[in-house]
Amino acid sequence: xxxxxxxxEILSRYLLGALDxxxxxxxxxxxxxxxxxxxxxxxxxxxxxxxxxxxxxxxNTLAQFESFYLKSPKRREKVSFARALRVHEGKTPGxxxxxxxxxxxxxARRSRKENSERASWWRxxxxxxxxxxxxxxxxxxxxxxxxxYLMFENLRLRNQIAQTQAQRAELEQRERELQRQLAExxxxxxxxxxxxxxxxxxxxxxxxxxxxxxxxxxxxxxFSLSPQTRGISQIKPLPLxxxxxxxxxxxxxxxxxxxxxxxxxxxxxxxxVVWGSGKLVPNGKNPSVxxxxxxxLLKQQNYALELFGISTNGASEIVGSYAFKVVIx
Numbered sequence: 001x002x003x004x005x006x007x008x009e010i011l012s013r014y015l016l017g018a019l020d021x022x023x024x025x026x027x028x029x030x031x032x033x034x035x036x037x038x039x040x041x042x043x044x045x046x047x048x049x050x051x052x053x054x055x056x057x058x059x060n061t062l063a064q065f066e067s068f069y070l071k072s073p074k075r076r077e078k079v080s081f082a083r084a085l086r087v088h089e090g091k092t093p094g095x096x097x098x099x100x101x102x103x104x105x106x107x108a109r110r111s112r113k114e115n116s117e118r119a120s121w122w123r124x125x126x127x128x129x130x131x132x133x134x135x136x137x138x139x140x141x142x143x144x145x146x147x148x149y150l151m152f153e154n155l156r157l158r159n160q161i162a163q164t165q166a167q168r169a170e171l172e173q174r175e176r177e178l179q180r181q182l183a184e185x186x187x188x189x190x191x192x193x194x195x196x197x198x199x200x201x202x203x204x205x206x207x208x209x210x211x212x213x214x215x216x217x218x219x220x221x222x223f224s225l226s227p228q229t230r231g232i233s234q235i236k237p238l239p240l241x242x243x244x245x246x247x248x249x250x251x252x253x254x255x256x257x258x259x260x261x262x263x264x265x266x267x268x269x270x271x272x273v274v275w276g277s278g279k280l281v282p283n284g285k286n287p288s289v290x291x292x293x294x295x296x297l298l299k300q301q302n303y304a305l306e307l308f309g310i311s312t313n314g315a316s317e318i319v320g321s322y323a324f325k326v327v328i329x
Contacts, residue, residue, distance in 0.1 A: 006030075006037070011044050016061065017068035035151065045078075053082045081136050194264065198276025201265075204294055219243055221295070224250040225305065225322040235302060235323045242329065244295040251307055251322055253287035258309035261289050262316065265297070266304045268323070279310065298326045 006014075006027065013019050014027045030037040051057050052065055069075055221244050225236060238247065251263065261282065265275035275297055280289040289307070305322040 008040070008044055011037075011041055012048065015041065015045055015048060015069060016064035018060075018064055049079055049082045053079060053086055081140065084136055194273060194276060197273050198262075198264075198278065201275035201294065201297065202278065204296070218245045220246045220248050220292075222248045222250075223324070224252065225324060226252045227254055227320040228304075228323045235325050237327050238298075238324045240295060240298060240326055240328050247293040247295055247298070249291050249293060249305065251289050251291070251305065251320070253282065253289065253307075254320070256282050256287040258282070258311065258319070260310045261319070262308050262310060263289070263291055264306045264308070265293065266306055268302055268304050298328075300326050300328045302326075 010019070010023070011027070014024060017024075019027070027037070027041075031041055032038070048057075048065065048069070052062070057065055070079065219241070221238075221240060223238055228234070240247070259282075261280040263277040263280060264273050266273050275293065277291050280291060282289050302323065302325050305324070306318055307320045307322065308316040309319045310316050
């Protein structure tokens with residue numbers, strides 16, 4: 001049941017404590033969270049108080065009002081304030097009346113509703129007012145102001161919470177985007193570092209080649225390697241005579257599945273790439289690729305040449321690893 005389905009009779013029974021527990025708890029929540037329900041309850045409560053002070057309640061309604069509603073000190077104060085207003089308007093204070101009096105009073109009240117609203121607050125302040133009535137009037141005004149302020153503050157807090165939640169969702173989305181960008185940037189940086197190492201190695205090779213051309217014939221050592229299999233004993237030694245300029249290496253392939261390859265020289269102890277080749281074209285007759293290593297980069301230690309196949313879309317994948325040990329003579 002929504003708040004629109006609670007009619008005035010149900011709301012009146014709620015104020016008199018005559019509803020079941022579930023409905024009472026639901027209306028307790030609506031009286032705080034729903035402004036429309038709170039306003040309707042206030043109007044019905046004022047009508048009940050006016051009817052009680054005017055002696056218009058009877059039967060179970062009167063009994064429930066006195067046994068439940070008047071238990072609250074604040075509600076008793078509201079009844080006292082309503083009596084004071086009736087005294088000021090020249091009406092008889094709430095006393096015991098007969099059933100006929102209640103009937104006539106009810107008819108008179110309906111007539112007043114049809115013709116005009118209840119006595120104006122301004123008329124209440126028009127003539128000489130005792131100090132007690134001034135105090136009650138001031139208290140009522142303060143209560144109205146406090147209620148308005150609390151309603152305004154409640155709306156402000158709701159708007160602030162909604163804005164905070166929207167900002168939080170936006171910041172979380174931005175955080176995910178930045179994390180994705182950082183991951184992509186790290187991948188790009190790693191590829192850039194490899195490419196930089198290859199460019200530096202090629203520059204060193206060209207420099208050595210230029211120097212050798214100026215000084216005479218190059219000293220090149222030819223060397224052939226097969227893909228590495230398990231077992232440390234199978235690492236092939238590379239005798240490197242003093243004064244060698246380059247090592248011409250032939251890397252044999254198990255299968256020629258790519259149109260181009262590239263190779264990286266790696267120090268297995270540190271995992272550092274010390275040299276990288278450019279694009280290598282495979283030999284058409286025998287499944288192999290050839291490359292030339294600058295001898296100045298090689299020290300007496302173990303090395304590994306990692307060979308990568310380059311697909312048509314530019315992606316690369318490792319196809320073999322070739323281990324060897326440099327032995328300087």
